[in-house]
Amino acid sequence: MNDQSQSYHYRVIARALAEIDAMQAGGQAPTLDGLAARMGMSPAHFQRTFSQWVGVSPKRYQQYLTLDHARHLLAERHSVLEASLASGLSGTGRLHDLFVKWEAMTPGEFARGGEGLTIYWGWFESPFGPALVMGTDRGICGMGFAAEQDEAEVMTDLMRRWPRADFVEDPMMLRPWVLDAFGASGSAPLYLIGAPFQIKVWEALLAVPSGHVTTYSDIARVIGHPAAVRAVGTAVGRNPVSFLIPCHRALRKSGALGGYHWGLPVKRAMLAWEAARTEAVPVSQT
Template sequence: MNTSADQSYHFNVMRRAIDVIDAGGPGMSLETMAAEMGMSAAHFQRLFSTWAGVSPKRYQQYLTLGHAKALLSQRHTTLEAADAAGLSGTGRLHDLFLRWEAMSPGEFARQGANLTIYWGWFDSPFGPALVMGTDRGICGIGFAAEAGAKATMADLTARWPKAQFIEDAARLRPWAQTAFQAGASEAPPLYLIGAPFQIKVWEALLQIPSGHVTTYGQIAKAIGHPKAVRAVGTAVGRNPISLLIPCHRALRKSGGLGGYHWGLPVKRGILAWESARAEA
């Protein structure tokens, strides 16, 4: 099994490849792609196949902007049907066995006062990841590939300004390793820290199966606020637990990717990775 450090290295290769693919277009050959990356075709294909489960040429299709529209028109599920759409399958970390609880509104209003949050940096399939957690579960995951480590740390700590933050990677390592391990049989516990409306939106996101997407409008309908599309978009963007609460699976009605708090290259990479893993 690959280590998370291996996966992080592969993602750094993929980040460079996104730029190469965007510049070269869908007709670029494997040999040309590898040459642009400064690698042999065989080495480049081996790295990509190990990380994504499919060949670079196949993965290239998932990275195109049109792939999001294809997902939306062909493979998305309504949230009402999500439970019957495959959540009982095996090996889907982000859809199975998620144990979560939410901070009470009163606790949230205190902005983390009397709350101890532990943090640590870990390698992930999508670059360096900052993981935060309380004694009850993971409360934050941020990706630093685009934003940088300093900005990622400032972003997450600012969400709970009165909390006490303690660096303790060893405490969080079992949860982090499970979170970033493809095909894990269980997921780490989550501790949702947010306003009641935000938590409703995040709960809806948890219903979207891996390899599927939905729209902000469908999420708004699912939580009983069909006209609150813009507010839903804001809540999606404020999701503190990236990947495990899959805000990357929320798209605009047009099929556009919309924004992503940790950078669109990361969102594209995650969606492509999930589709490739589903195929593999």
């Protein structure tokens, strides 16, 4: 798939996900014809494009946006966190079909607030709306989404996490990693910038496979601090690399989605997108 086609698909899917989410939140049932018309496509072309990217039809995808589905995920799949860690997945995690390798700052480097560090940034299309991506020469260190927020707010949010770093706009430097991250066609290295406890929590999140979920209490237990549920929640909320470090897969014990730093509709869309791709039956190549 060429770059122009990928960018086109990002825009179509981002708009379609937003339309489906907004209509379902308003108690409406989107139709294929209606969605296709709003995308400026024929129903057949829209269904084909959507299914190729998400893995299932728009109608099937809508089922994954419900709270009941989140509860189902929690009841059936959250226990895989311990199994994943026990299997040696800590440090690398399966995200879609993508393996992410990561390294972290030392505590001393973190305490200096990014002093002496050059962070490159750029805006990109994503399946979940405009995405601000930041990275060092070692890997992606920040990712935020502007579907529910002003782009300036997202920029300020990420920049203030490393107040002494030098920020340079250079989307071309980051672009290969970003295409791999959203296209699941390669490896996207991460450079984690956080306190040691935060990094331990983020490492646990990386062990939660795509299409599965966990709880804050499960994370607290597997990292060896079962009483630190509140601190775990804070660390999850401070995750600087949303989506790649999958904080959207952390739910409340009740099965409720809870909040999300970049907006609850974005979290719902991410969970639905992953669940649809995970559960889709592969198309025969014959």
